[in-house]
Amino acid sequence: QVQLAESGGGLVQAGDSLRLSCTASGRTFSSYTVGWFRQGPGKEREFVAAIRASGGSTNYADSVKGRFTISRDNVRNTVSLQMNSLNPEDTAVYYCAAGVVWTTTRPGGYNYWGQGTQVTVSS
Numbered sequence: 001q002v003q004l005a006e007s008g009g010g011l012v013q014a015g016d017s018l019r020l021s022c023t024a025s026g027r028t029f030s031s032y033t034v035g036w037f038r039q040g041p042g043k044e045r046e047f048v049a050a051i052r053a054s055g056g057s058t059n060y061a062d063s064v065k066g067r068f069t070i071s072r073d074n075v076r077n078t079v080s081l082q083m084n085s086l087n088p089e090d091t092a093v094y095y096c097a098a099g100v101v102w103t104t105t106r107p108g109g110y111n112y113w114g115q116g117t118q119v120t121v122s123s
Contacts, residue, residue: 002026002112009117020081022096030074038092047105086121
């Protein structure tokens with residue numbers, strides 16, 4: 001069992017940066033792939049980024065590639081999402097999730113979810 005909690009969301013202006021954190025409980029956290037997803041108003045939940053259990057591989061959605069960076073610290077049981085050059089299209093509730101399948105970008109491929117943190121980017 002893994003429990004996840006996101007933090008770091010807020011209201012920022014276009015062009016600003018924000019860093020989200022996902023803190024996990026559970027001794028097996030380091031064995032899970034961790035992904036970030038987001039869900040904007042009236043939209044489906046979409047994949048943002050993922051990092052493999054070892055931290056050696058990362059994957060990004062095309063819409064955030066070059067602007068967002070995912071990292072993890074398996075000692076502190078945290079995964080971070082550094083978001084730069086934010087724009088209003090990035091406005092969404094951001095969720096972290098843990099799963100065992102590295103190759104999936106589908107929300108259904110992840111087993112554990114946090115409650116989400118709101119990110120709002122004003123123009």
